[in-house]
Amino acid sequence: MSKRQIFDQVSDMETQIGELYEQLGDLKGKLSNLLEDKHRLEMENHHLRSRLEQADDDFKENEVVKETSNIPGEGYDNLARLYEEGFHICNVHFGTPRQEEDCLFCLEFLNKTKK
Template sequence: MEKRELLASFEELEQMALQMQNTIAAVKEELDELVEQNAELEIENAHLRARLQELDARKKPRVDRTTKNGLSKSRQNLEKLYDEGFHVCNVDNMYGSRRINDEPCVFCQDVIYGERR
């Protein structure tokens, strides 16, 4: 192979690598959106199931609004989002953004469990 052919091959390989990098970034962004949408749909599904149960048990008075671990349903939803890897705190407008490597966030935990401690 001549030097020019080698250089041309290298430039072509570089362009292919850049295209692949762009494709991977786009797929990752779509995957993040799908994970977020899935979490929202799971929460909505849980709300709908709870509403159906309320309608079925209309005659029974509702006594306790807290359930699992003493958390209200809204805090359970926040806990679920947090467990899915999203921020639920409002610090620096982080709500809804992904937690990098699922690192713990003291502010999010305070929002979820703050009154219980």
């Protein structure tokens, strides 16, 4: 092998090493961008999970309030007692004595407040 061929081979290897170095730099830049994106997405994911957890807690608190507000209260008990004692509780004949028969208006009112 002549000196010229050896020099050409070394020159070609140097060019290839330069190209590989460029490719390595590009890969390093892409890896850096990917790591930044990963970190940003992890932070966003953490933030969204926190918001979801907070919204879930708020929803559960509202559920408890709604469930307790559907329970008939003392007023309902008083009206039911008055009806059982023989008085109308409907808006048509409120407070007047019933004639030993059920009043559809009163019963509808009692059923409406149970729901």
